[in-house]
Amino acid sequence: MVLMKKKWQRRHIVEAVIKSVMQFSLVVVAGALGLILWTIISRGLPALSWDMVTKIPEGGYYMGKGGGILNAILGSLYLAAGGTFLAMVFSVPIAMYLKTYLGESKWGNYVRLSLDVLWGIPSIVYGAFGFTVMIALGMRASLLAGIIILALIELPIMTRAMDEVIRRMPVDLEHAALALGSTKFEVALRVVTRQMLPGITTAILLGFGRGIGDAASVLFTAGYTDRIPTSLMRPTASLPLAVFFQLGSPYPEVQQRGYAAALILTVIVLVISLGSRWLSSRLNKYTIK
């Protein structure tokens, strides 16, 4: 019998090295997440109180007096929800158009390249761009301007994520439905939508996650205020900026509240991503892999 004892050939060494590199990167990623969570929890949790999430800043809040950041929590939710909705209104048709008319053509791939470039543009650039346009139009910082800029930031992410989902739509599936005598509209409504819904949900929540966490773009466009926004034309606070301003304070209590605000933001993002996972696994039940 041939001896099957392990010989340390080059290919075995390569495998061992690659495997340890992968394990190392897992440790780095998980470790970074753990450290971030530990930091915001250990510093933010003591400052977290019922007042934090139910009240707006009272006089002297930024010097350590009473109040909370309800203005920023609501502001962020308004901004991200509005931006996500607006981005969705545009990205669904763009993704459909890409699939239906441009396909894998030269122009289709130019559009995809443009979206990828937009995806990579830093949000401060979006903010500065929005600010320039607002000055030209004579607009002031407002919830509406913040929503528009967030929509611009989310649009490429959402569109590309949807595009990838739609591109993976199996053509056999359409044919199966057509073979039963469906009209194209019935195929789109009853089959294609069902198949793609989980992917589209994921794409939308990906955009939302990006939008709610963005500080630089809303700094220029939405401004900051201690009030809860009552109109689209008024400025609004947001959680990332609440973190930023409070951490920059010389008062330790205020800094702690900054960590608490970060904790709130993280919890919101966490709830949304867990919710989306749950939702897409439910929607995923019937999809064809």
Place this chain on the structure above:
Amino acid sequence: MLHSYSAPQQGQIMDSHIQVKNLNVYYGKQQALKNINIEIPKNQITVIMGPSGCGKTTLLKSLNRFLELNDGTQIDGEVLVDGQNIYDRDVDVTEVRKVVGLLAQRPSPLPMSIYDNVVYGMNIHRMKSDRKEYKAAVRHYLEIAGLWEEVHKRLHDPATSLSIGQQQRLCLARGLAVEPEIILGDEPTSALDPISSQNIESRLIELKQQYTTVIVTHTLRQAKRLADYVIYMYLGEVIEAGPAKEVFGNPQHERTRAYLEGQI
């Protein structure tokens, strides 16, 4: 529907269900079917065979107007089902596909439950009026497809939870549920294991009393097992067509003989 053909001449079929007349199909500039003239007998199994790339599938897909799903396909000629040209301008393509069902090469269940897969077609054609009727119909067609026993306890599971052989029988049930007159099969067993293939073949044989069946196959043995009527194609042309006994027993054409002997 009209029966427009006259008294059968020699070599013609007594009771033909489908007639293909002067059919030419082009994919761009390439001609895929050359002047096809055939008749397909009612309530029998017709097998289209020939080497790969000979136009078998193209001919099959001309029968349910699936060719027009590809851009740049040009179709000239007529396909008459019960005497009516399905390519006529005032013909509703969804009605054609309701009458002419298709069993694809690979089963492709819709992204819904087993139950809803069978209901889908009946639902879009508004064939049943209430839940009870749908339930009864689902059972009926799953029984015909020989799947009921295996799935009746998990009708609301995803169709993808079935094995591939079961999926193909589900696709058969789904296709039969819209009450077609004709069943097309595009190598319907080529993706299946031998037992599942056998299962599908027995279904097709059971069903041939009620349905006109047209099967494309690349396996000669399957053709011999199934066929009542045979169409042999080569390079986009029909070389020979006739009752299975005659074509297999005494092929008239050199090419058919060569194919049957395994030379092509």
